[in-house]
Amino acid sequence: MRRSMLFIPGNTPNLLMNGDILGADAVILDLEDAVSPAEKDSARILVRNILKNLRYQGCEIIVRINPVDTDFWQKDLDEIIPLKPDLIMPPKSSSGDYVRTVSDYIGKLEEKCGFEKNTVKLIPLIETALGVENAYDIASACDRVAAIFLGAEDLTADLRCVRTKESREILYARQRLVTAARAAEVDVYDTPFTDVDDLEGLVKDAETAKSMGFTGKASISPRHVDGINTVFSPTEKEIAYAHEVMETIERAKKEGKGVVALRGKMIDAPIVNRAKRVLEMEKAIFGGED
């Protein structure tokens, strides 16, 4: 389930120890922006030890490494890949080649560790104008890519515009990323909402992202996680409708009917697929009773 994705600074033991109880579906252990250049080594070793010794439960583990144009990214991967994180997030992903560079290096480490190929997935962070223009190229760069993620703070700097709460300036980037991700059949995460205290604004922003087709949304504050989860969870009405769809299909199958309608509306494959997704989320959220 990929609704919320929470950044945790890589050099803070207290937060790292509690990363899995903050309610996020995925945590991003951050070795990049949250860590000063002088502490890159200590964060890398700390995150490695935390992954080795603690068992995060009920959430995906993502590690954000340093960009490919630094001296750190390979060292990051050397230490982290043996611990089998679910995903690696390369920042400043600008092209398919960029992603494949990271992917190839991960592949070598996987082989060395005796892991199956593509065990560790990728979620490229797209946060430059070039990255946005190459969004489909990035999303379809290799089998390792499981999702893409929009980072609006760096992007707006690159676009030379002001980042606003209304987010009109990233409308194109959002649409572009969603379209690219869906075309490449991967998930897509929206940029964090950066006003930690504005919980109403957060919900509004998350609703906008959901309405545009995003799978989920990242967060830089644990206080935003619950709001994001709520917005990206199916509503009771959606769940009830999904059950109805599946029951109608079952009944039709038994009766040998080909074409089925529910309340006058044809149930076609997209509707069934949507219903299945809703029920999967229901199971993931509520532990699958009924």
Add this chain to the structure above:
Amino acid sequence: MEIKKSATAGTMESSDAFVMVSPADELITEINSVVYTQYGKAIEACVKETLASLGVTKGKVAVTDKGAIDCVIAARVETAVKRAGGEN
């Protein structure tokens, strides 16, 4: 690995540890902890094990522990030693 110069790692925040290493002719460990009574021995063992795994046989290692768990202490010791050994 050899401790060639003085180096530090970690912080004084709760659940963290601050480690200071410096060259010495023998292996000296100094443990200061807010939970010394309960975990002093465990911390000492963790520090020594980490040093052994890094091949450190001499040097002074001073740990000021603020209630860090073993894997955090080990990370801070490793970072300090690697910094003192000229890595990074």
Add this chain to the structure above:
Amino acid sequence: MSKLVENIGEAIRKTGLKDGMTISFHHHMRNGDHVLNMVLEEVAKQGIKDITVNASSIFDVHEPIIDHIKNGVVTGIECNYMGSKVGHAICEGIMEKPVIFRTHGGRPSDMEKGTSHIDVAFIAAPTSDDMGNCTGKIGKSACGSIGYAFADAMNADKVVIVTDNLVPYPLTGASIPEVYADYVVAVDEIGDPKGIVSGTTKITRDPVGLRMAEYAARVIDASGLLKEGVSLQTGAGGATLAAAKFIKEIMLERGIVGSFGMGGITAYMVDMLEAGCFRSLIDVQCFDLDAVRSLRDDPRHMEVSATQYAGVSGKSAAVDSLDVVLLGATQVDVNFNVNVHTDSNGYIMGGSGGHSDTAAGSKLCIIIAPLTRARLPLVVDRALTISTPGKDVDVVVTQRGIAVNTRYGKNKELKEKLIAAHLPVCEIEDLKKKAEELSGVPASLPLSDRVVAKVLYRDGTEIDTIKAVK
């Protein structure tokens, strides 16, 4: 007629205070209190020895008492709470007689039952007239409620009112009436306002604290108690305050109006009253200036004595009508006994206060505490000190699991309800195991056999002792 005397020294002489007697104080001035120190200094000056100090709480500001103990002026302490400075000295064994710890309800009830005798009570009063009608609601040192002092005034042989705001007779709307007062002393300052109130109480921003708070609010919701007329007490700790915020949101959303909020009252409880979450506040102690203001101005905000708050000597106490209480803990053991007296190294740094009174009286007692603090596991085999017995504790909420106390044949239904609400219910032993997986098993503390304090339950029976630290 006037009961006004020149100074504290004269008041002490007039009361006939002698070697071996017991004097009492309340702690509404908290860590800004000057009165206890002023009185003891004068007692020492007059050469009086072997005094027992019965104070509802001893704070760090009372550090000079350590020297009075060493000099034989003070030979006994009875209190409901003791800060770490004096607590540390006590645990090093500076006083021969063990400290007697009571609860906020047990202290006044023991006075009323006659098992605790006060020779002279010194009552710090932010405003008083010269006959001893006094209150904490107004004055430069206003502290709000002076609920802990009522029993002292009513039961001590002699009562001295100490004020820094003397007003003409009669003071109307007094909390304690003149009928109990023997003498009144005016001094420059009964306390430092900065230490009296903690300023504004803040809700925690710590993500772990917020997670626990959210769980606690969901536990209350799932219990079925969160309905019209609900009553609630929270501590002033960051996590319990955050829980109150979540509860407030639920109450407002569903239009639930509770009967009362209680306790040490904080700005947050005042906010809930003013937002319409409660019909009233029952206040034995104010924690901040908003609470003081509300108590003074809002008739729905009621000052009560410690006996009415939590005692066992009256025909009933407010805790008996309490639905839910949220409390903290330094340790909880596998039998749900809670320690709020001693720190992990065995030193005194707190006390029951109203902990065990509210735990006993409430329908649902929830303990909120992180699974580990600076590596130390919350849950242990045996609490270093039993402050509140496990039989009175219903639920322990940590960030990594919620344990329901189903020992003593209770709470089976509650446990089912919490599971049905998808809360992470586990056994108390699981919490211990999870913490030890993270931290390792802590070595046990070396404690001596010498008893430095006795812990009395609210009914006056001894439930535990505190040993000197080696």
